[in-house]
Amino acid sequence: MPDAPLTPVDVLVLGGGAAGLSAALSLGRSRRTVRVLDAGEPRNATSPHAHNLLTHDGTPPSALLAAGRDEVARYGVEVVTARAVAAQAVDVPSDAGRDGAGSDGAGWAGAGSSGATHEPTFAVRTADGRTHHARRLVVATGMRDVLPDVPGLRERWGRDVLHCPYCHGWEVRDRRLAVLATGPRAVHAALLVRQLSADVTLLTHDAFAPDAEQRADLAARGVRVVPGRVTAVRVEEDALTGIVPADGDVVPCDAVFVGTRAVLDDAVVDGLGLQTTALDFLGEDVGRAVAVDATGATSVPGVWAAGNVTGPQHALAASIAAGSLAGAHVNASLVTADVAAARAARVTTRP
Template identity: 50%
Template sequence: MTDELRDEYDVVVVGGGAAGLNGALVLARSRRSVVVLDAGAPRNAPAAGVHGLLAREGMPPGELVERGRAEVRSYGGSVVEGEVTTATRDGDGFTVGLADGRTTRARRLQVTTGLVDELPDVPGLRERWGRDVLHCPYCHGWEVRDQAIGVLACGPMAVHQALLFRQLSADVTLFAHTQPAPAGEQAEQLAALGIPVVTGEVAGLELAGDRLVGVRLADGTVVERRAVAVQSRMVARTGFLTGLGLTPVPHPSGMGEYLAADAAGRSDVPGVWVAGNVTDLAAQVGAAAAGGAAAAAQVNHDLVLEDTRRAVAAAREPLGV
């Protein structure tokens, strides 16, 4: 079910994942006219279930989205499928343009478009992503507990990731790939926990039917593994915001690029709030949903202040105050 897009709303929420839907729910319950515009390309689509979310443990991501959409609609909010390609300043609000030519206007924007995972150029990683190629021990670690896990070094968090997965399995191997082997304190940590380091470039994954069985090095060596953890480079989806001067910046952790915001989710552009993975690269579903709700409360508060200013001005006008 897709709702009809109206000409104007109090708030347009761009992105229909956990952050966007929870934000829209809060706004709809505050009696704001709100629409969620969703391109239908969720980051967690390959995953079999959502984990670490109280009372929704293991629920398929698609089912969580459908339930969220129904809840937003039950309070009068709308959900419209479509890719937002432009957002421009329009007086004291914004005009939002979709790829199919439709437009709508918003007094405020809440951006919850999430991020894109950029993976190393290793054959097989993308195809196995979300299955036995993983990134988050909290999202997927339990499912590969006690298995032979490989950690592919491709960023500043490789050793950190190896230590986290070591909590879930005694058989963890770090593949240095194209990075230098860890040295100093990091090497000491890995050795103390029995995590061997394999040097040499990784050429691909070894499969047996539809099952991962190993990591293949450039010299032909195959190291038996049943799961591979890899830290993707996470980049916020923000191309449509360039017209407003909002562009992602490098994250302090070195893990990718994000939209900077204050603690309330307020961006550098007045009237634009951000929430979820677009501004918090490491947020799981629960944290993203909470961020969406918190930002929505701030959006509603900002609108309340504006409505109050207008009401006061209108009340004063007949008196010539």
């Protein structure tokens, strides 16, 4: 038997990580009907602990998300484990049957009433074949990190193969640290990592060659530079112990920092036609991000975005802040639409 049609909601949040849950919290507390669709693969899943998050420093990522889900549930937000595989704007008058704050949203999708103000309405299909409808979308699908193609690197990701000195640098302070280059931004990374330890090696991995200025900077801070490709990581007793270059000796190290390329969920981002920006970091192409204004609004009316889908640099605190702000602005846009719809209803019902 086919599933019963799903009740349309005010807002669908695509992605239930830090940014999505934070947006859902703002919206749930504003008495909006909210459904979060979450595929359950947050970017930091392999990390044992999240750091640099005030009042929650050192908490496991899974515990943060469990607490977030509990919090949004208090305000009636539904969190559904599902992957959105297609999303699009649909042309449906969307004000019939709503009564403002606290409405359950029932009756508006497909209402087709005369005199209704047109506002954006969206349909999102999930991998299980179901279709969800909403008046607004928050895209918080995060990003996927593409690592350099070095055997063994991915398996250590989030443990001793690290992406960010602010998130995990303190934990490896004074250890033997390496930076695996993907391009020129590695010089900046090596100098940041040097703040944490006096034992830092930059492996160029044939991704770039430091110029004279960069070499002088690195030498001044005592950062060793090892040219040539890296072919493997050395792991002993489930811990990184070295990096293996194609030529030369193994570089002993306890942790390696590596830049990644940001890959977005094309089905959602491109399906909705969201404008994206190519990301250049210190002369290196590092992927793309959804373009948003200061409120998180995207190029498509009715769609907001927050968190890593708008840029890989947003750590948890920034993603939570962006989600919260986007949620508030989505609610404000619904308030505006509700006022317009209420005024239109008064005009059409006047004798």
